[in-house]
Structure formats: structure tokens, C-alpha cells
Amino acid sequence: MTDHHMNAKYEDEGFPIEAAMIGADADDRQAVVLSTVQKLTQAVDRVASATFRATAHGLYEARINGEPVDDSVMNPGWTSFEWRLRVQSFDVTKIVKLCTGEISIEVLLGNGWYRGKIGFNGQRCDYGSAIGFLGALEVSYQDGSIQQILTSTEWCARSSAITFNTLYDGETIDARLWDTPSSLDVHRIEFDRNTLVPQIGPAITRHEVVHPVRIWTSPAGKTLVDFGQNLVGWLRFSLTGPAGTEIVIRHAEVIEDGELGTRPLRRAKATDRFILSGGRDFFEPTLTFHGFRYAEVSGWPGELRLDDLEAVVVHSDISRTGWFECSDPMVNQLVSNSVWSQKGNFLDIPTDCPQRDEREGWTGDIAAFSPTAAFQFDVSSFLNKWLMDLAEETRHSDGVRVPIVVPDIIKMNPPEEFRTLLSDPTAIWGDASIWVPEALWNAYGDIDALQASYPSMVLHLESIERKLSSDGLWNTGFQFGDWLDPTAPPDDPAAAKADRYLVAQACLYRSASFAAKAAHLIDNERDAVRWRALADRTRAAFNKAYVRDGLLTSDATTSYALAIHFGLLDEKHISVAGERLAQLVREARYRVSTGFAGTPYITWALTDTGHVDDAYRLLLERSCPSWMYPITMGATTIWERWDSMLPNGKINPGEMTSFNHYALGSVCDWIYQVVGGIRPAAPGYASVRIEPVPGGGITWAKTAFDSVHGRIEVEWHIKEGDFSMLLNLPEDVDAKVVLPDARSYEVVGGSHRFGCALLR
Structure with a gap:
């Protein structure tokens, strides 16, 4: 269930006003331990319940009588701390009832996102100079009385064995220091209590454990x-x-020239250090995280064996909801890569990448990927939480623009080359304020969530309106355009074939169109008329400026993909544009020629205009650049660039070269809907369209989606020219079924079988 508290503040009765945020006088590299020991005011057998509430500027791990209060990690996560600081609430009744009448609370406090040199490529954008913890244990007794144990300057503080901790650079644990801590002074930290909000969105937790497959x-x-x-x-x-x-572990995603390929990390050291005590030591660096497949280990006493190490997968606790498998193993690997990239980059916020000195919530990436994300996992509360931060950041920019990253830390200390981005609205990146809520509406049909996101839509569109020319064109200011078009130079990823202002105009039409729909859905008819008028004006301006008898003045695949799929073209021009798009795809020998703007939509545009075979050939092409090329190179996640690793085994020389970047995996939305055949026909999949379109030599496919109404399953096979399909629907969910021979059926709930001869 999605929790909507756009402007909610944490109630005083939920978090007592007497509780103080406290910190300790220590080096900013060191994690500290805050603690208190207090007696229960009644016998343990009279405890009815116990709740522990906590938050921090930094990261905290809390234990009561030696037991973790929860299995979550990296609390309280990352929000726009200036305006939203989440408070976690844990039921610790079982822990308290096991005590002997005395309560010991210990809290490990580290830097996290609040104070850890977070920023883009060398920026330092700390939220503050001091980290602190705020906590309250509330014990309710059977007679109705309540005992509270609150953070205060009466608590104790000591040094920990963690002598260094940052997210980018890693963690150092000196196990010799656990038994020889230094006492530290405790101080009160003043902060704005109005920033306290309830926990919204899933916690970060440990998931799979992955064991090494090779040591050399x-x-x-x-x-x-x-x-x-x-x-x-x-x-x-x-x-x-x-x-x-001392054991030193360095992390990286790839191997280059036989060694750890660390250049893509830029300034991030991604290095953990562990110093042995002489006894039996256990190490787990939970105040940092790394994006990696490979590790370099030095200092290990004796021979390092496969069973000596394990990798712990960490991400927000989102539930898997979508599955796909087909007869082509490489397509299956592409889907697996998309799933793994989503897990790795959905660590409290939707990040661009998880490994280098960045790891920020780039709005353009999630704008492109959100439909795929909402099929693969239940991201309703995860993305709605992030949209609340987007709303605050946009509102506090005086409506100038939707930030390019959320939370927006770039504004704190912007590099010179980024300063123009603080004043101009941008297509796709800014459109995340509309496209992400659109994806969530289609996936979950939550009207409250849509209404909560609507003010951000308004601010985005109004920021663009101020930039439009008298003829309705958005043709001034900075634009990312078709970012990372594979023909763009490594050092200039915005230098795409597609006209960046054509891209912006197309995106504005899509955004204004959905804003009009959203306004209607929330009963704001005045705005619905306003945004419909903007959409119509934008479409007319697009056709006048960029369309010549169905051909576009910017003769690039992305231009045609957007114009066709977003519905910008008049009916008489669609077939001409579709044929030109297919021709360009063929001329490129089915190698990908789109970046962030065009990649999610090019296979859709080909399919929409009857060029299904071309769409499949584009998907299945193996030479560089293509979706399958990284798989031929051993990729297990989606790459940032089509050629992040060059065919000769060298890392792409571009400064931005990540091997875990989900945006280009947005083609999976097409795979699930067109190859798999499951398409939403009403918000939340209350009604569905089942229309698999076979091609590419794929002989069978299985697709399943756990919608809010129940599981939808489609399995189809081709044998000797005949198509057969099994469909399972939740009770009361209706479906229009369209077979490859164009026959259609209407069914409701239950299991249904269909078959036809394939058209030849």
C-alpha cells in the first residue's frame, strides 16, 4: 500500500518533544557509539508492548540488549534532509520482554548521505558538519502506564572500531578497538523538528548472498x-x-588488462580495510556500499578460498512482481540484467549508478525506466517516496525547474559547468515529474498518489511555458537531448543526431497530454482544459516546425520514434514516418542509434507502424552498439553506454562509463508488453489487453505479472506454424485478447486457451 503524506509532520505524541538529537565529539571519519542503560519501572512480565522510534542525520544501527531492533540497514536512508527526515518505528516487544529488568540501548552512528563527501565527480555537498541520532523507546505496561527512554545529553558516547566510513570511499574496521574504546563527550544537535516525517517507502535490507565463482x-x-x-x-x-x-579489499565492476578496472570509479576509492584483533573476527561494512562484480584482496593470512568470502546484496525491500522467459537465452539475459540493475540502483532512491563518485537520483534515468521498473517490482511506495522529495526540491527552486537529481545536492555546491542547469527546465529529466507518476498510475491506479504528484506536474509545465517562443516552440536553453546517442563522442554525450529541441518539443506534448488527463482524473477541469490547450498548441508547433510531408527535419531514429509513439503526427503522415524510421534502422544495419530519449520508444514506434520484423532484428542484433552486444561481452547488468566495454576489451575512454545503469534497459517494457503480451488496458491492470506479437525466431515465451488485482500469466508457443496460448487472469479482471491472425476475443477471469495459424 502506498502511504501518502506529502506535507505530514511527525506527531509529538509519536516522537516526544523532549527527545534530543545527540552526537559525539569525534573525528568526522569515525563512527561512534551512543548508549544508555536504564531500568524498567515495572517487572518484565507486566510489559504489554514496546516501540522504538529513531532517525538520524547520518546512518544509524540500533541494538537493544544486544539485539538489532530490525533487519533493515542504512537507516534512515536518503531524503531531501532540509525538508524531510524520515522516522522509523520498530516493534521491539519481544526484545524487551527477554530482558532482566534493565534496558541497554546502543546506537552505531556513521556518516551516510548526510556527511560523507557526497557529490558529483569531486563535489563535496554535505548537508551539515555534525551527524546526530534521535531516538525514543516507549514501553507500555499492562496497567496502561508508559515508560519512555529518550535520547539526551545524559547518554554516553564512545569511539567504535570503525575508524573511517564514507559511501564512496569505503569503510575501515580495526577489530582491535572494539574492546578498547575511548570515551567521548555528548552534545545536543539543534535541528528543525518540522522536517520529521513518518517512514514512507520500503526500508533497505539485505537480500541474496552471492558466493565467489573464481579466485586467481x-x-x-x-x-x-x-x-x-x-x-x-x-x-x-x-x-x-x-x-x-590488515586486509584490504578493492571493488570494481570489470577487469581490464587482467587487473581490476577502477578507472570508471573516478574519485571513489571503493576500498574496505579490516584489521585483525588476533582472535576470531567477523567483518561486515554496513556503513558503505559498493557496486562490483570483482574484488581485489590483499593481506589475507594464508590462502584465500572460495568459501572464505560472501557478497551480500543490498537494496530497498521491493517485491518482485514481473517475470519473463522465452526461447532465446540472450533475451532472457537482457531481462535478468535489467532486473539486477534495478535492484542495484533502487537503494532508497532511484540512482543512476551504484559504484562511482555519483550515485545520485538522476531524474532522466527514472523517467525513461519507470514503466519497466513498475513491471519488474512493486515500486509504488518506493517511487512515491522519491516523488515527495522531487516535489519539495521543485517547490524550493521557486518553480524554476525540476532538478536534474533528487535529492538535489548539486545545488549546494554546483560545478561551474552545471550552473546553467539550475535555471533551465529540461526535457526528459524534468519530465520525470510527470512520466513517473504516469507509469505509477498505469501500474497501480492509485488516485491519491496521482493527486499528490500533481503539483509537481504543474510546476514543471509552468517552468516550460515561460520559456516558449511566441510560436509555441521550446527552442532555447540547455537540453540533454538524446543523451548518450552511440554516435556522440565519448567526451560529449549530448552531441546526438536528433535535434535536442525537437526532442524537447515532443516530450512537452507527452507531458502536457498526461497532465491534462491527470487534472481530469482529480476533478480539476479548469487545469485539464489548460493543459489540453498547451498540448494542442505544442503539437501544432511541432508539425509546423519539424514535419515535412511525414518526414522530419531532424532525420534521426530518435526523432521519428518520439514523433510516432507520442502521437505527434497526423494520421496521413504516420506511415511515411514509420517507413523512414524502418529505413534508417536498416541503413544502420540494425545497430542501435538512440540514446536516453529514443531507446525506450524505438521498438514501440516500429511495431506501431507495422515494422515488427525490424523491431525484433533491432532487439536481437549482437554487434556493437546493440542491446545484445554487452551480453556477448559477459554483462550481467545494463551498461550506461552501449559500448562501455569496447570490443577489444578496453573500457570506454569516456568519463562516464558505468556498467550498472538501468536506463537503456527500458526496452524491457516493450518485451513484456509486445513479446510477452501483457498490456494494461485500464489503470492498475483492472482491465488488460493480451496481445503477444511473435517474431525474431522466438518460439515460446512465458510472462507473469502480479498486479494489484492478482496474477496475470501468459504462455505462448509456436509449433509447425501454429500459435497456441494459455492465459490466466485474476477473478473479475477482463481482457481483450488479440491473436497474431488479428482475431480478438473478450474474456473475464480464469484460465483460457487460444490458438491460430500464423499468417504467412
């Missing part, structure tokens, strides 16, 4: 470990060795 020695004599999967999280292990032995 590099040409330089380094010990390298391959986990077989590019993932996000950390390593953990137990061992015994001589006191003072």
Missing part, C-alpha cells in the same frame, strides 16, 4: 575474486589471524 592471481600478482554477477552491497567474512594484520 593477476599479471601484477594481485589476488582477484569474481562473484559472477555485478551487484550492489558489500563483502562479509569471519577469520582468525595475527593481530594487526
